[in-house]
Amino acid sequence: MELHDVWFVLIAVLWIGYFFLEGFDFGIGVLTRLLARDRKERRVLINTIGPVWDGNEVWLLTAGGATFAAFPEWYATLFSGFYLPLLLILVCLIVRGVAFEYRHKRAEERWQTNWEHAIFWTSLLPAFLWGVAFANIVRGVKIDKDMEYVGNFLDLLHPYALLGGLVTLTLFTFHGAVFAGLKTLGDIRVRARVLALRLGAVAVVLALVFLVWTQRDTGGGTSSLVALVVAVLALAVAxxxxxxxxxxxAFALSGVTIAAAFAMLFLALFPNVMPSSLNEAWSLNVTNASSSPYTLKIMTWCAAIATPLVLLYQGWTYWVFRKRIGTQHLADAH
Structure with missing residues (x-):
């Protein structure tokens, strides 16, 4: 296996790790309006991800940085062509982080309500837009012979991409509901379980349609078909x-669902990294979009040293904050 193939796999793993972790993170943000009945319950939900949400976003930074270093042509075409949706995601992530930190700084009702609305919308929009973005990457977009995107924003909003957005939104919200059931106590835990069953039923149907559509249109091989089956079965068992x-x-299996679904997308995409819908010969692939072998070699050594340390630290964080919480553990708001 060539180094550019190895880095395609590593970047896929980074994106899968990001969506596994940030998936329930986004789901909890959406559930602050769908599940919580009052401000105290919203505080409980937010506190379940309070110690980890910012660490989860490190996976996004690493995935973006690895793409830039290993496949600069892919990075350039992706971020120029998908400028508006990626900018919206970035703005949402910035506002979301500010909302987590500023929500409790003042006691006024309007102040806290506005930041809570910000948490909801800045969790919902990225959860939807990531699905739209990856659906377009797999399906192919208008790339010319100079490896430049020549379409516009509306070209990204077709039925397949919108379905992809709905799939990620429902999957992440289901993942968050299962996480809420795992991390909370009392009535909110029971209601999280009931809501997870409803969300999961919708997610099964949407994911099955989207993944089968992907398998049919991309002509994915046996490996992507196996990932498709694993994703659907894991969700059903969850x-x-x-x-x-x-x-x-249930949480482990919902994570397997997300991992298998995105693995299926990457398997259907390989060896391309960004297909051209104008001419197959103009597609970006692991060969024409990659950095030099020397660059990839240096990156491999750096990744081999740094990755285990990051995994150990993040695993330790989850272990320390592993206990359940409920409204009885929260002091009254000032």
């Missing part, structure tokens, strides 16, 4: 575990 009150297994 629903069974949720109904049985086995939140730990």
């Amino acid at each position: 629903l069974v575990c949720t109904a049985a009150g086995r939140e730990g297994w």
Whole structure:
């Protein structure tokens, strides 16, 4: 296997890790309006991700940086062609971080309500837009012979991409509901389980349609078909575990669903990194979009040293903050 193939796999792993972790993170943000009945319950939900949400976003920075270094042509075409949706995601992530930190700084009702609305919308929009973006990457976009995107924003909003957005939104919200059931106590835990069953049922249908559509249109091979089956089966079993009150297994399986679904997209995409819908010969692939072998070699050594340290630190953080919380653990708001 060539180094550019290795880095395609590593970048896929980084994106999958990001969506596994940030998926329930976005889901919790959406659930602050769908699940929580009052401000205290919203505080409980936000506190379940309070110690980890910023660490989860490190995976996005690493995935973006690795793409820039390993496949500069892919990075340039992607970020210029998808400028508006990626800018919207970036603005949402900035506002979302500010909302987490500023929400409790003042006691006024309007102040806190506005920041809580910001958390909801800046969780919902990226969860939807990431699906739109990746659906377009896999399906192919208007790339010319100079490796430049020549379409416009409306070209990205076709039925397949919109379905992809709905799939990621429902999957992430289901992932968040299962996480809420795993991390909370009392009535909110019971309601999270009920809501997770409803969201999961919708997600199964949407994900099945989207992944089968992807497999058919991309002509994916056996490996992508296996990933498709794993994703759908894992989601179905996650629903069974949720109904049985086995939140730990349900969360693990909802994570497997997200990992398998995005793995299927990358498997269907390979060896391309960004297909051209204008001419297949103009597509970006792991060969014509990659950096030099020397650059990839240096990156491989750096990744081999730094990645285990990051994984150990983040795993330790989750272990320290592993206990459940409920409204009884919160002091009254000032």
